[in-house]
Amino acid sequence: MGWLQTGVFLLVAASALGVVRTKDPLAQSVAVSFYGLVLALLFFLHQAPDVALSQIVVGAVALPLMILLALSKIHAQDEERKQAGEEERK
Amino acid sequence: MRTFLITAGAAGLAALLVWGLSGLPPFGSYPGPYGEVLNSFAVGERKATDVVSAVNFDYRAFDTMGEEFILFISVAGAALLLRKVEEEEHDSQEESESEDRQPGRAAPPTSDAIRAFGVALVGLTVLFGLYMISHGQTTPGGGFQGGVILATAPLSVYLAAEARTFQRIAPHDLVEWSESIAAAAYVVLGLAAVVGGAEFLRNVTPLGEEEKMGSSGNIFWLNLGVGVEVAGGFVLLLSVFIREALERRLRRESK
Numbered sequence: 571m572g573w574l575q576t577g578v579f580l581l582v583a584a585s586a587l588g589v590v591r592t593k594d595p596l597a598q599s600v601a602v603s604f605y606g607l608v609l610a611l612l613f614f615l616h617q618a619p620d621v622a623l624s625q626i627v628v629g630a631v632a633l634p635l636m637i638l639l640a641l642s643k644i645h646a647q648d649e650e651r652k653q654a655g656e657e658e659r660k
Numbered sequence: 661m662r663t664f665l666i667t668a669g670a671a672g673l674a675a676l677l678v679w680g681l682s683g684l685p686p687f688g689s690y691p692g693p694y695g696e697v698l699n700s701f702a703v704g705e706r707k708a709t710d711v712v713s714a715v716n717f718d719y720r721a722f723d724t725m726g727e728e729f730i731l732f733i734s735v736a737g738a739a740l741l742l743r744k745v746e747e748e749e750h751d752s753q754e755e756s757e758s759e760d761r762q763p764g765r766a767a768p769p770t771s772d773a774i775r776a777f778g779v780a781l782v783g784l785t786v787l788f789g790l791y792m793i794s795h796g797q798t799t800p801g802g803g804f805q806g807g808v809i810l811a812t813a814p815l816s817v818y819l820a821a822e823a824r825t826f827q828r829i830a831p832h833d834l835v836e837w838s839e840s841i842a843a844a845a846y847v848v849l850g851l852a853a854v855v856g857g858a859e860f861l862r863n864v865t866p867l868g869e870e871e872k873m874g875s876s877g878n879i880f881w882l883n884l885g886v887g888v889e890v891a892g893g894f895v896l897l898l899s900v901f902i903r904e905a906l907e908r909r910l911r912r913e914s915k
């Protein structure tokens with residue numbers, strides 16, 4: 571392994587730790603996107619451009635997007651429930 | 661006691677890791693014969709310069725059919741889970757009178773920077789997505805990757821333009837039908853070979869000239885189908901998630 575591959579390998583490990591250590595789901599979705607991008611770079615450096623492309627579109631774009639959309643959906647439902655509770659009390 | 665356990669466990673794991681890693685073959689070595697055989701035959705036999713695509717869409721096309729239908733079923737499942745119950749729809753229409761009290765109301769107006777960037781991005785993503793799908797057999801990429809890229813075009817339209825424009829370029833029925841038809845086309849193409857007397861998913865379409873668009877026969881056509889299916893699936897998934905926000909925006913625009 572060359573120094574570039576070693577460096578990216580360490581970056582993957584560091585950003586993976588970052589994803590696990592992030593507590594807020596919203597920030598975590600951004601962190602996991604960065605992790606996916608770095609992982610794609612690692613795949614590319616190991617001569618797997620096909621896998622790297624899949625990793626970019628799925629790991630760095632689709633997965634964080636789905637997490638974001640799900641979070642916004644949960645958020646909207648929470649607010650709806652809160653409103654319903656307030657109306658009942660009136 | 662706990663510290664002792666974790667130290668012993670970590671030490672054991674580290675020892676196993678070092679033992680395993682020290683026995684690894686040297687970096688880049690490849691003992692299997694399969695890859696070498698494919699590398700020397702794929703270009704001549706299938707006119708495909710991207711051997712990965714040749715494996716995925718020809719030699720192992722059956723596995724890829726499974727993958728495609730995993731995606732198809734996940735999208736269908738998500739759409740089923742997030743479907744709007746009839747009753748709820750009625751409620752939200754009543755509530756729409758008091759727009760201010762709706763959850764997630766009053767989204768800030770889209771900034772000019774996002775609008776300009778989004779509009780500039782649409783043409784580029786469509787072109788790149790189509791290139792990725794149509795050149796899967798010659799360069800890295802293919803239907804799966806290109807399909808997702810293609811699906812980001814309606815998303816940037818949704819972010820940058822009016823909700824009505826999003827509905828016009830990606831009407832729900834069209835997306836649903838094209839996704840289903842493209843998924844079925846994979847099986848139909850596979851069965852076409854059976855009708856001709858060969859085995860399921862045998863490459864039966866003309867192979868053409870290598871390194872050209874539309875070469876490699878089935879590999880090109882399957883990539884095209886998968887591209888449409890994946891793009892449709894992602895747009896469908898997006899529209900299921902953003903349906904409520906989309907309806908709200910449409911109501912506001914029609915006022």
